[in-house]
Amino acid sequence: MTKSELIAHLAGANPHLRQPDVELIVTTIFDEITAALARGDRVELRGFGAFSTKARDPRTGRNPRTGEAVEVSAKSVPYFKPGKELRERINKAGPAAQRRVAARASA
Template sequence: MTRSDLVNLLAARFGQLTHRDAEFAVKTMLDTMTEALGRGHRIEIRGFGSFAVNRRPPRMGRNPRSGEPVVIPEKLVPHFKPGKALREAVDRTAAASTPTPASASGEKA
């Protein structure tokens, strides 16, 4: 699902929202989350998951073209950890849509 798919889905599901309002809501939410992570805060959405910032320490790498060592600086990267409800929902949905080995080969059980 893309950002525009999400905007279209929200506008369709909630008739009182115009497409422009749905787009503004999605943009505001994502911008607010980005700013919070940028300040080092943790975001937790119950039943969905949590976002945090992980630190990748500086390390020595290698230039693949020349082979010479290169210092790779420290990085702060966003990390998402899905919540239990999300993991279970994805597992149920995937299990329901995945054919069983017997039905995949065309055999009858």
């Protein structure tokens, strides 16, 4: 599901809200999560999961086109840990839904 699909779904499920209002709400939520992670904070949504950052050490990488060694500096990357309720609902969804999720993840 893309951001625009999420907005359309939420607007359809809540006819008392106009689509531009739903778009503003969704964008604001994403902006607040992003800002918190940029500050180094952890964002926990009980039952859903927690967003945080993880530090990556500097390393030597390779340019895939030339094979040349390239120094990659240390950086922070976003990390999501699913909550218990989310994991349980996904596992309850059954094997067909899990295969669709796995197929999208490997694509």
